Amino acid sequence: MSTETNDFSPQQSLDLIQSMIRQAQGNLLNNSFYFILWGWAILLANLGMYSLYKFTDFPYPYVVWLIAIPAWIITMIYGSKQGRKAGKKTHLDKINMWMWVSYGFSILPFIIFMQNIGFNVNPVVLVITSVPTFLTGVILRFRPLMMGGISFYAFGILCFLVSPLNQYLVGAAAIGCGYLIPGYLLKNMREKNV
Numbered sequence: 001m002s003t004e005t006n007d008f009s010p011q012q013s014l015d016l017i018q019s020m021i022r023q024a025q026g027n028l029l030n031n032s033f034y035f036i037l038w039g040w041a042i043l044l045a046n047l048g049m050y051s052l053y054k055f056t057d058f059p060y061p062y063v064v065w066l067i068a069i070p071a072w073i074i075t076m077i078y079g080s081k082q083g084r085k086a087g088k089k090t091h092l093d094k095i096n097m098w099m100w101v102s103y104g105f106s107i108l109p110f111i112i113f114m115q116n117i118g119f120n121v122n123p124v125v126l127v128i129t130s131v132p133t134f135l136t137g138v139i140l141r142f143r144p145l146m147m148g149g150i151s152f153y154a155f156g157i158l159c160f161l162v163s164p165l166n167q168y169l170v171g172a173a174a175i176g177c178g179y180l181i182p183g184y185l186l187k188n189m190r191e192k193n194v
Contacts, residue, residue: 030082031136032190034075035145035183041071043175046122050168062114092139103132120164122171126156126178133178144185148178 048064089097106128110121134149136142155174159167 030190032183032187033078033082035179035186037071037074037078039175039179039183041067043172043180046168046172046175050165050172053165053168065111065114068111096136096139099132099135103128118164120167122167122174123156123159126152126159126171126174129178130156133182137182140186142182142186142189144182148182151177 045064045067048067049061052058052061052064107125110117110124114121130149130153132149133152134146137145137147137149152174155170155177159170159174162170
């Protein structure tokens with residue numbers, strides 16, 4: 001068994017790292033779709049929940065969160081098609097993907113058991129959402145997404161300070177700042193690069 005070592009100069013190492021980052025940025029620019037899809041789905045669910053609590057006597061206001069089911073289905077179909085088109089995945093692509101999968105599993109118990117905690121999951125979910133959003137912004141070197149992650153954290157803290165009903169309005173604002181604005185800016189950036 002032979003071991004082959006490649007001795008890179010510091011400049012070659014830096015060039016390789018920058019090349020990987022550019023490749024990952026190119027692949028991840030397509031992720032604007034997910035930020036926009038989930039941004040609108042969650043914004044509508046937050047506003048729907050607020051409206052049903054505030055203006056009706058509907059006994060099951062949490063049914064608005066069922067909007068997440070078609071969003072998941074669309075995400076899976078789009079992700080599968082995008083994966084086939086993307087071709088080569090970089091290490092940063094894989095890290096970003098597994099970070100978001102981990103995020104999904106992290107918030108899943110809060111969603112499943114939200115009835116047990118009075119449907120007041122917004123503060124916790126927003127704070128948790130700040131991490132993958134911010135880190136995706138770091139990977140892309142895309143400041144609006146980093147700011148979106150910071151805004152999720154700030155809005156999550158704010159949620160702890162307002163009434164449970166108003167947490168849905170804060171959640172909607174957080175989604176607008178954290179997903180929709182960066183998502184549309186990312187989409188615009190991608191369209192300029194194409």
